[in-house]
Amino acid sequence: MSDVAMSEGLEWATARGMGALAEKMGIEFTEFSVERSVGTMPVEGNTQPVGLLHGGAYVVLGESLGSMAANLHAGPGRLAVGVDINATHTRSATTGIVTGVCTPIHLGRSIAVHEIVVTDDQGRRCSTIRITNMIKDAPKAQ
Secondary structure, eight states: OOHHHHHHHHHHHHHHOOOHHHHHTTOEEEEEOSSOEEEEEESTTSBOTTSSBOHHHHHHHHHHHHHHHHHHHHOTTEEEEEEEEEEEEOSOOOSSEEEEEEEEEEEOSSEEEEEEEEEOTTSOEEEEEEEEEEEEEOOOOO
């Protein structure tokens, strides 16, 4: 992956925006391309009552990365929409920043499947998320 292609993908993602929820949670994209997308999210402000990063927060990070990557793959005039997501949480982050790395499992014309591995500041895997997006023609403007 060239630096130009990576910067163009990050430019595309930044221009499109991540949506209000991802912004409220402090998610930031640091790399973005069809082959690999990376984003970070603070633990602080996204915890459950006992101080652990909320399981749903891991999923929001994963879906933000996976859906955006699927939309970049879909291309102009096409739209990727999530149809399935699952997560397995294997460790709890309590401080710092978590990082999600999104890579494609399958990139087809009508379906895109991505795996997102979320790690803590020490590089330990905390959650593994898989998302499937259906790719279809974007609705026509009226």
